[in-house]
Amino acid sequence: MADFGDEEEDLFAYDYASDFPESxxxxxxxxxxxxxxxxxxxxxxxxxxxxxxxxxxxxTARRPGKGKMLPTSDFEKEMEIExxxxxxxxxxxxxxPKTKSESSDAFIRRLDAHRQxxxxxxxxxxxxEDDMLFAKRMxxxxxxxxxxxxxxPKTxxxxxxxxxxxxxxxxxxxxxLVFQRGAHESGPQFKTRLAGQLKCRKPIIPRxxxxxxxxxxxxxxxxxxxxxxxxxxxxKREDEHLYFRRLTANKEKSALVFEPGDKxxxxxxxxxxxxxxxxxxxxxxxxxxxxxxxAEAETEAQNAVLRAAEEAEAKKLKEAEEAKAAEANxxxxxxARIAEMKVKAAEAQAAAELEKNRxxxxxxxxxxxxxxxxxxxxKFLMERGVPKEEVFGAPSKFALQEVARKWGDELKIEWTTE
Numbered sequence: 354m355a356d357f358g359d360e361e362e363d364l365f366a367y368d369y370a371s372d373f374p375e376s377x378x379x380x381x382x383x384x385x386x387x388x389x390x391x392x393x394x395x396x397x398x399x400x401x402x403x404x405x406x407x408x409x410x411x412x413t414a415r416r417p418g419k420g421k422m423l424p425t426s427d428f429e430k431e432m433e434i435e436x437x438x439x440x441x442x443x444x445x446x447x448x449x450p451k452t453k454s455e456s457s458d459a460f461i462r463r464l465d466a467h468r469q470x471x472x473x474x475x476x477x478x479x480x481x482e483d484d485m486l487f488a489k490r491m492x493x494x495x496x497x498x499x500x501x502x503x504x505x506p507k508t509x510x511x512x513x514x515x516x517x518x519x520x521x522x523x524x525x526x527x528x529x530l531v532f533q534r535g536a537h538e539s540g541p542q543f544k545t546r547l548a549g550q551l552k553c554r555k556p557i558i559p560r561x562x563x564x565x566x567x568x569x570x571x572x573x574x575x576x577x578x579x580x581x582x583x584x585x586x587x588x589k590r591e592d593e594h595l596y597f598r599r600l601t602a603n604k605e606k607s608a609l610v611f612e613p614g615d616k617x618x619x620x621x622x623x624x625x626x627x628x629x630x631x632x633x634x635x636x637x638x639x640x641x642x643x644x645x646x647x648a649e650a651e652t653e654a655q656n657a658v659l660r661a662a663e664e665a666e667a668k669k670l671k672e673a674e675e676a677k678a679a680e681a682n683x684x685x686x687x688x689a690r691i692a693e694m695k696v697k698a699a700e701a702q703a704a705a706e707l708e709k710n711r712x713x714x715x716x717x718x719x720x721x722x723x724x725x726x727x728x729x730x731x732k733f734l735m736e737r738g739v740p741k742e743e744v745f746g747a748p749s750k751f752a753l754q755e756v757a758r759k760w761g762d763e764l765k766i767e768w769t770t771e
Contacts, residue, residue: 535559590614
């Protein structure tokens with residue numbers, strides 16, 4: 354279950370740099386009646402604001418409703434508006450109107466996802482997504498039971514395998530939000546964050562531009578046990594030494610949150626640094642740089658093992674997903690073909706019934722072949738169902754009489770000469 358927690362203590366500004374999800378701007382702007390999204394809120398605050406703005410309850414005979422359905426867009430047809438109204442009645446979160454980038458099929462898929470995950474926050478199809486990638490996102494939403502789930506669309510920074518892996522993580526994680534691949538994350542670093550996210554109830558923010566590899570890995574590992582969202586390394590407010598001190602404070606005081614550069618709060622949590630006595634160079638042991646290089650080499654070795662295992666698992670998941678998608682597409686094609694055949698059969702049956710009823714309604718008509726005109730006879734025969742080609746192929750009214758006789762009693766005509 355998603356746990357937003359009590360975020361009243363997170364009063365400092367979060368700096369996402371280039372990693373703030375653009376699609377949240379679209380969602381927030383729509384839900385907040387055009388007001389801009391505050392990018393400095395923590396991820397949990399962001400989710401609180403969006404969930405509160407999207408809260409909806411349809412009115413019943415026993416209780417009033419809550420919230421108001423979002424207005425229609427210029428891209429919704431009358432039938433699509435009615436479909437959204439119908440879906441909204443069964444959802445507890447507002448459904449965004451159809452956008453310019455959404456096809457009718459994508460819009461229908463989104464409404465279906467809302468019906469099956471009534472508490473989810475769903476962003477419409479967003480470039481560079483196509484209908485296939487969007488369908489995968491909707492499947493991931495429907496397979497998760499996390500309330501206020503928000504699965505972000507694919508970005509240009511993510512490969513297809515990155516996107517698939519994030520979707521799989523979103524299906525299994527107890528967090529309501531899994532960030533897209535960050536601008537400063539390598540493939541292994543992205544996998545490290547997703548591995549930590551699988552166990553974590555709080556979103557893990559992507560690696561910042563200058564965040565040390567060791568600190569990033571430690572932050573992803575620590576976030577599982579920390580109640581608040583740990584801010585990445587921020588060189589504008591802290592140096593690396595103070596950053597590692599902040600991580601230690603987070604580890605020791607897991608219920609608190611620490612702003613980058615807040616030395617007072619960090620000292621209150623873990624105390625002042627103890628001054629180290631100078632030692633002879635011979636007894637000093639390995640240099641700090643050597644220790645850091647050794648730690649980074651160990652981390653890289655672990656990442657290599659993790660990367661190989663995760664790549665094998667990702668390949669299996671991708672193959673299973675592709676097989677599942679192919680099976681679903683085939684089932685959809687068969688169902689569509691059956692539906693089309695049923696419609697055509699029904700139309701043919703209706704036409705046959707109509708023709709049968711029309712012919713049954715004819716009364717016997719006496720026609721004097723000598724007194725009736727050529728054109729009136731042509732018109733009469735066509736009204737009785739004689740094909741136009743046969744009527745226009747007859748050069749005289751006597752030839753028309755022969756055509757009519759071929760049809761026999763079906764035309765209900767009694768010929769006379771008086």
